Amino acid sequence: MTWPPLREELRGIEPYGAPQLSLERAPVQLNVNENPYGPSSAVVADIATAVAHAAVTLNRYPDRELVELRAGLAAYLSADTPHGVAPEQVWAANGSNEVMLQLLQAFGGPGRTALSFAPTYSMYPEYARDTSTRWVAGRRDGDFSLDLDAARALVEAERPSVVLLPSPNNPTGTALPQAAVTTLCEAVGDDGIVVVDEAYGEFRRTGVPSALELLPAHRNLVVTRTMSKAFAGAGLRLGYLAADPAICDAIRVVRLPYHLSAVTQAVALAALRHAPELLGRVDDLRAERDATVTWLREQGHEVADSDANFVLFGTFADRHAVWQDLLDQGVLIRETGPDGWLRVSVGTADEMTSFKDALTRATRESA
Structure with a gap:
């Protein structure tokens, strides 16, 4: 037997992760959709105070029901829907990655199917794999939108327990219309759940609604968010x-005991207190994104419409060579x-200027 005695389907698989390089190697880092603007000294001070208060009780387990945090998150989300969100409708975990994994643990598993539409977030099939859930990927149209008739037909044929719909979509930045969410919630019915992943929801363009507005109409709808992006809390x-x-x-049945530390809860509550800042x-990031889309199109590149803090662009005969040329710069x-x-994340104005200059040189050299 090959050592270690790993599950067969995991053999030879590399761990997920984008390249992590030092600032000396890559001074301009626009690859993992972080918010380039860090917290102010006032926010840092409040976070430090909150952590100090939490540290006094670290000999005790944290609140496993996240009562105060769920109330704070519900109040924040309520601004995005006229119906409001109650604390008992909210759950939190260590990043939206753990939220997604918990959803697959609860609603996926052997004999069940998870479904999305490619191109989509590359971690989704890994959540399915890790929970022994069958994975099915439909296809998006050429503009990365969904053909609703084809999507409904695929759901009706596969009968998934979990449908994963990032909106805005990663890596394309494409937002879903509410009609798409409604159509798929109705197609899935009580046989499963539809998860609208709004990790980049705060960056959506004016007039693009959140799927939170649809929660009262669909009891099988789940809307996920994160503090990693807009909240500058990666x-x-x-x-x-x-x-x-x-x-x-x-x-709550599948979560690990005390899965969210007292320190994490304290920092998250501090972040919510400073949400406006x-x-x-x-x-600013929305404006920089839109300017980047315009500039890339002016240079002759194909660019996907984006409601996120990143832009997908192409197409290149040898994209790795272009990527490497930018890294060398x-x-x-x-x-x-x-x-x-x-895909380029939206950074500060100076960072985007560096990106544009580097891309101009890279494409000129490859022409």
Whole structure:
């Protein structure tokens, strides 16, 4: 027997992860969709105070029901829907990755199917694999939108227990219309859940609604969010969802005991207290994103419409060569998505200027 005695389906698989390079190697890092604007000294001080208070009780287990945090997150989410969100509709975990894994643990598993539409977030099939859930991927149209008739037909044929719909989609940035969410919630019915992953929801363009508005109409709908992006909390690792209280209760069955530390809960609550400031640069990032889309198109590139804090562009006969050329110039972007495409996170104005200059040189040299 080969050592170690790993599950056969995991043999030879590399761990997930984007390249992590030092600032010396890549001074301009635009590859993992982080918010480039860190917290102010006032926010840092409040976080430090909150952690100090939590540290006094570290000999005790944290609140396993996250009562105060769920109330704070519910109040924050309520601003995005006229119906409001109640604390019992909210759950949180260590990043939206753990939220998704818990959903697959509760509603996936052997004999069950998870479904999405490619190109989509590359971790989704890994959540399915790790929970022994069958994985099915439909296809998006050429503009990365969903053909609703084809999507409904696939759901009716496969009868998935979990449908994963990122909106805005990663890696394309494409937002889903509410009609798509409604169609798939109705197609799935009581046989499963539909998860709308709004990790980048705060960056959506004006007039693009959140799926939170549809929660009262569909008890099988789950909407997930994260503090990693708009809240500038990638290092915090706090993800959360809003759903029917029965779904939250089901997740509590599979969560690990005391899964969210007292320190994480304290920092997340501090971030919520400073939400207006932490989200204060979202409009700047939206404007920089739209300017980047316009510039890339002016250069002759194909660009996907984006409601996120990143832009997918192409197409290149040898995208790796372009990616490497940018890296050699100190600009790190992401080699992901369909063949020939690259993705750049939206950074500060100076960072985006460095990206544009590097891309101009790279494409000139490869012409």
